[in-house]
Amino acid sequence: MAAVIECQGLNVRFRTDDGAVTAVSDLDFSLNPGECLGVVGESGSGKSQTFLAMFGLLAPNGSATGSIRYRGTELLNAPRGALDELRGNRLAMIFQDALSGLTPTMRVGEQMAEVLVRHQGLTRQQARARVIEALEVVRIADPERRYAAYPFEMSGGMRQRVMIAMATLCRPEVLVADEPTTALDVTVQAQVLRLLDGLKRHTGTSLVLITHDLGVVAGLCDRVLIMYAGRAVELGPVRDIFRRPAHPYTRALLRSMPGLGIDPAEDLPVIPGQPPDLEHLPPGCAFASRCAHVVETCRVTRPALLAVGADHARACHLPA
Amino acid sequence: MLNYTLRRLGIAIPTLFVIVTAAFFLMRAAPGGPFDAEADLEPEVLENIRAAYDLDKPLVTQYWLFLSRAVKGDFGPSLVYKDFTVTELIAIGLPVSITVGLLAKLVALVLGGLGGIIAALRQNSLLDHTLMGLAMTGIALPAFVSAPIMALFFGLYLKLLPVAGWNDGAPANLVLPVVALALPQIAVIARLMRGGMLEVLRSNFVRTARSRGLRESSVVFRHVLPSALVPLVGYLGPALAGIMTGSLIVELIFNLPGVGRYFVQGALNRDYPLVMGVVIIYATFIILFNLLSDLAYAALDPRVRKSYR
Secondary structure, eight states: OOOSEEEEEEEEEEEETTEEEEEEEEEEEEEOTTOEEEEEOOTTSSHHHHHHHHTTOOOTTEEEEEEEEETTEEOTTOOHHHHHHHBTTTEEEEOSOGGGTSOTTSOHHHHHHHHHHHHHOOOHHHHHHHHHHHHHHTTOSSHHHHHTOOGGGSOHHHHHHHHHHHHTTTOOSEEEEESTTTTSOHHHHHHHHHHHHHHHHHHOOEEEEEESOHHHHHHHOSEEEEEETTEEEEEEEHHHHHHSOOSHHHHHHHHTSOOTTOOHHHHOOOOOSOOOOTTSOOSSOTTGGGOTTOOHHHHHSOOOOEEEETTEEEOOOSOO | OHHHHHHHHHHHHHHHHHHHHHHHHHHHHSSSOTTTTSSOOOHHHHHHHHHHTTTTSOHHHHHHHHHHHHTTTOOOBOSSSTTOBHHHHHHHHHHHHHHHHHHHHHHHHHHHHHHHHHHHHTTTSHHHHHHHHHHHHHHHSOHHHHHHHHIIIIIIISOOSOSSOOGGGOHHHHHHHHHHHHHHHHHHHHHHHHHHHHHHHTSHHHHHHHHTTOOHHHIIIIIIHHHHTHHHHHHHHHHHHTTTTTTHHHHHHTTOOOSHHHHHHHHHTTOHHHHHHHHHHHHHHHHHHHHHHHHHHHHHOHHHHHHOO
């Protein structure tokens, strides 16, 4: 089974006034057809930048090296024209901030129709029919009327559903959802997640779910990539990661998940310390300074991502 | 939207009335009179002239006379340009000023707008720095410097264009005044356009538009431009009204029979009817173009449109 997305040796750096910041370093992963890959990490772990790089959407001071291929086609630093044939068409992305993701001066339906006109050569009239259909699928009431609405006339949940409908108009092979529920309240979050799950089941789209919510990962994903300070620390099937987490950071993350009946102020364990400064990454393991089991090697040598089981790998020097 | 426009036009009438009233009495409060510059007149002669123009009547009566004529479009005779009524003077000068002023605005909008868009899309490139450097020069260089230099170079040295004169608005005569008037405006518009573009280009919705594989031209013209034009519209409203006054220097240098000079000369000569005429025209322009600029906001931004009820 050939992977849809193959990422090898990805590095993302940003030039700043204070020097270079490494957002992602030496990252390898692949995405299989029809699977859902969860990408988990705290803010600044490089999870969003990885996929922004894949879509050619890094900020102007950012640059990416290495390789991200879609079915053999190199995406990194691909010419704009070639990239534009793929993004929005075969590859689609849903962004975290649904509230500001739609162009405020354009009617919602027209923004959606534009995608079909661009990628499938439909006329406006044909596109309109498809858009109204797509709005129905994401359960937007009265889609004919909503077609002509402006973003400010819709609620946050509605806008996020519009974003999902828009991203899936061309039936992409890969859908990257970057914290699709963060800006939404809890009841709407569940709707959006159900929608993504249904999409994966019914269309065979490969889904990348970027999140810091392990509960979401447990419910939706097949495999998980745990990132820390721009590096992959653990990669494996959801069940293995939750039952036998092999990296101290993953274990700490799982422990700090709030559950029912726990007073967060009292009982929730926190990971002591701060993630390392991305301008001055330590030579060894990036988690060394916060790890309870740290040994001398951890501070000196960077651990490689090595297999600890079938399809399960971690980057750690400690004995398994 | 129509309601909003009608309401705004309704408010315009009392506004205009207040402006006209204030201008009328302020003008009369200023010391001096229209005939001070005439060589020593016999007191009896002066009295006769003043009576001929109703200047001997009480101020309130004069005000009433002025108002009742003005609503019919009659601003009375000029006190200085003999044998001309104010309406005639404006009817001759206004088309000249408007032609030159509008052409200059058009040139400035097209060149400045394009320059600003290109500079923003190539932010911090050599092209951006060059364009913005030129823009700064354009703002710093007043028309009374650029106009004579251009007249000298293109008119006298290269002999390509007439140095001055109106010549019934012949295209060759229009070139230099229009360019002289447009130069600083190109600069201002380019800077406003660039600023507006940069602000919007940073938005999330631009990134998502690009993530959908839209062509850069669609991204710029459909997604970015409507929001990026907002600062420019705010500037253009009052600036378009300035077509009348802003061209004073250029009209003098190129000897164009526009209305610009009436503002200054009318006030200096205490040519009461002429001043009132140009004040009314100018105030009307200001009110009208501010309304147009508010309507343009509505055309660009649906949220504004919704608030105009």
